[in-house]
Amino acid sequence: MDLAEVIKTSMELVGYEYSRLDIGLSVQCPAEGLWINDDDGQIVQVIINILKKSRDSVTGESLVAGAVAPGVSIVVESRDAHAVLTVEDNGPGIT
Numbered sequence: 001m002d003l004a005e006v007i008k009t010s011m012e013l014v015g016y017e018y019s020r021l022d023i024g025l026s027v028q029c030p031a032e033g034l035w036i037n038d039d040d041g042q043i044v045q046v047i048i049n050i051l052k053k054s055r056d057s058v059t060g061e062s063l064v065a066g067a068v069a070p071g072v073s074i075v076v077e078s079r080d081a082h083a084v085l086t087v088e089d090n091g092p093g094i095t
Helices: 003-020 042-058
Strands: 024-028 071-079 082-089
Touching: 003 024, 003 042, 003 071, 003 082, 042 071, 042 082
Parallel strands: 024 071
Antiparallel strands: 071 082
């Protein structure tokens, strides 16, 4: 399964909510496919859960006053023959 397609599917499932809340979402994936083993599709649910946690971190009372617009960034890369998925948000972090 191509990890970029998994990301695309996950984004489609949370995209409306991100748009409604005006949360920026940027994605960087390699041009060539990055294949992973995911026979039962659980990785989509894992990514959705991470995106929901990031959404919660950048919205409502948790958004730092005067902060830039809420945003989430996803970076997919290959490192040492492994797929690496990095998700960052600009929420306040754990307080």
